[in-house]
Amino acid sequence: MGKKIVVTGAAGFLGSHLTKELIDEGNLVIGIDNLLTGKSKNLIDRNSEKFTFIDMDICSSELLSHPHLNGVDEIYHLASPASPKSYQAYPLKTIEVNTLGTKNMLELARKSDAKIVYTSTSEAYGDPKITPQPETYRGNVNTWGPRACYDESKRLGEVYCYLYHALYDVKVKVARIFNTYSAGLANDDGRVISNFVTEALTGKDITVYGDGTQTRSFCYVTDTIHGLKLLMEKEDATGEIINIGNPAEITILDLAKKIKHVTQSSSRIVFQPLPVDDPTIRKPDLEKAKRLLNWEPTVSLDEGLKATIKAYKDKI
Ligand code: NAD
Ligand code: UDP
Secondary structure: OOEEEEOOOOOOOHHHHHHHHHHHHHOOEEEOOOOOOOOOHHHOOOOOOOOOOOOOOOOOOHHHOOOHHHOOOOOEEEEOOHHHHHHHOHHHHHHHHHHHHHHHHHHHHHHHHEEEEEEEEHHEEEEEOOOOOOOOOEEEEOOOOHEEEHHHHHHHHHHHHHHHHHOOOOOOEEEEEEEEOOOOOOOOOOOHHHHHHHHHOOOEEEEOOOOOOOOEEEEEEHHHHHHHHHHOOOHHHHEEEEEEEEOOOEEEEHHHHHHHHHHHHOEEEEEEOOOOOOOOOOOOOOOHHHHHHHOOOOOHHHHHHHHHHHHHHOOO
């Protein structure tokens, strides 16, 4: 017997991938999205008896009495712009969805006695002063800058989760997701792998911001989704924050070179100004994920990039 599962942000990159897997596993999925940064084509072919789409802002208080949201078993709360390009285009909406929207989804979980996974971010660590970053690291975050609408609102979203667990015993789990990729990222998403692959395949300059010495650790989408599903499943993860990411760290310049090489592109690598507050390092400590979820990523950057580039080639 399938479960009744809510996915907020179902038209987005991770939400659409997760929705597909949950439907294929025989669950009934209620997707909620206002298409702020998601694409309606991500929802095509999902209108079956296993999928219902609600085109609404998750901050709306009317959602709580929506007839399709009775008797929900699980809530994956993914709605929020995630690319710096998107959250800086919609800074106030980003704050609202991660604070008011998160509170609304926690209320839904409380009302339905449902489990809820909130997708926070490695950005909660800001520009970290230690590496790798364990969940106990409190971060080095700036309230006064263009990234604050995202990282500080995710941090406040986590506070709501903490409180609903402490005050009302809601079965909440928080994932701090590190940079995830696949060809599911739209070409115009703005995040680095979609930019570099699109640029390399179309012969445009590959645009490295800053000198490219900043690092990121990239996780392939199937690994991240698997981690989120285990987080939902495992009792021991209730009331916990857990990193979900791949610990293989790479500089952005090396990433550009790798993508240029794999695509056999004649594109030039060029340098543009580093955005304000761009973190210098990022690498997850996965001890807690291994211990509580028995999870670690399995797809290497080389394998993931190969699959991503092949699929982008078909799209372009
Ligand atoms: P995305 O932008 O592709 O998808 C987000 C979806 O949320 C979009 O479909 C958008 O329309 C929807 N949305 C935004 N505001 C909404 C609102 N008020 N009401 C209803 N729907 C709304 O982003 P993504 O990469 O799929 O990320 C999903 C979640 O995972 C986000 O919460 C993000 O912060 C988190 N996350 C992602 C990554 C990553 O690398 N992809 C890393 C860290 C955290
Ligand atoms: N970046 C880049 N060129 C691009 C897009 C991003 O050099 O076209 C850099 C960006 O400055 C950051 C890293 O790549 O250092 C990852 O950026 P992204 O927007 O993917 O995610 P972030 O980790 O910053 O949220």
